[in-house]
Amino acid sequence: MTLDSSSLLADVQASYRDNAAYEELASQAMALAFRTACLRLIEMLPQRVVKGQRGEEELELPPLEIYLKMLERVDKWLAANPAGTSGAGARYVDFSGFRG
Numbered sequence: 001m002t003l004d005s006s007s008l009l010a011d012v013q014a015s016y017r018d019n020a021a022y023e024e025l026a027s028q029a030m031a032l033a034f035r036t037a038c039l040r041l042i043e044m045l046p047q048r049v050v051k052g053q054r055g056e057e058e059l060e061l062p063p064l065e066i067y068l069k070m071l072e073r074v075d076k077w078l079a080a081n082p083a084g085t086s087g088a089g090a091r092y093v094d095f096s097g098f099r100g
Contacts, residue, residue: 001018003033003036003037007040009045012037012040012041012044013037015034015036015037016034016037016038016041019031019033019034019037020034022034022077028078028083031074031077031078032078034070035074035075035078038074039071042064042068045064045067
């Protein structure tokens with residue numbers, strides 16, 4: 001699923017989870033989708049929600065630092081694994097000396 005400006009929080013969270021295995025699968029496409037999901041989560045999630053008139057109830061959400069670290073990690077992975085270097089793909093064998 002491609003995220004855009006109309007994506008809901010549930011869509012972004014699903015993309016985050018669906019693409020978290022980018023390293024294991026050596027997938028640049030998944031890494032880019034994971035990076036986008038990290039950026040959207042940083043943007044969409046509030047850091048604290050206060051309930052009640054005097055603020056006696058608070059809900060702490062996952063710290064922003066978690067998503068920032070995941071973003072840093074995926075950026076490092078992308079830098080080390082540029083497009084076209086996933087290791088998968090065609091192998092070329094020299095058959096010039098082959099006798100059939």
